[in-house]
Amino acid sequence: MPHVLDLASRTFWRLTGRRVDLDGAEHWLDAPVSSSARVGDEWIGAETARHGGAPGTPGTDAGLLPSMSCLDGPGFAADRLNPLVRDFYEHTSSWRMDVWSGWSPVFWPAGEAVSRLWGRRIEQLALPMRPLDVAHGMDSHVTPVRDREGVHVASAWTRTLCDSGRTVFSGAYSARTLPGADRPSVHVAFPLESGNVQVFLRPGITADGGLVLESPRGRFGEDGAYVVVRGASAHAARVPLHETFHVYVDALGVLRTDHELRVWGASALRLHYRLERTS
Structure with a gap:
């Protein structure tokens, strides 16, 4: 039986969101879902089958994107990126992450409630x-998702805690162009039972070759965060969660990432990643 909290949250998003046609005008919101409350990694095989491909296995050198050049367009050229930054996105499985987190005292109680009631139980978005x-x-494990012709559709990135093996995040990463946009965004979809959370991140490059990914404020159909609920009909809502990632090489040649999560305009969570190539 579906958990009462999951039923309540899906009802809320249906009531507050708008009806969308995922096979038509809002095809840009079509993304994988989980068939069970505990997300795990079963959705990867189902998503591959949906595209007519064969089941994949985690790759030892697989990346979140097959090439950063798939993001090229006005204002972005992958060949300007620092080679280490580009290597991380194209060969993510070859990198190890150390993580530090810091919550705003104002948002910590809400974050703790979401983590306890949803994140840890469903093993998804467990900040x-x-x-x-x-x-x-x-x-971290990256599994390429390919269609029947072998074309790369997305990369499934699963992150687990080293000490417990518990899944923290599991999402599909790809490049996707929004309606009316002049170039692709990084699209991340986190499957949930009968729906998903999606984030569209606009890429930019700093003067020293660092990568900036942002999900700013905007209108429905622009870069940002969305919740999608599927059933007899599909509904989607844009949510006031905004993220910024800054991936850069420090003065000692170490690859690092600063990640900030904001609710409306207020900083809720900061994460810092130290990235080390293992092979």
């Missing part, structure tokens, strides 16, 4: 609430 939660680092 670390305390620095020691991720003291032993994260493992």
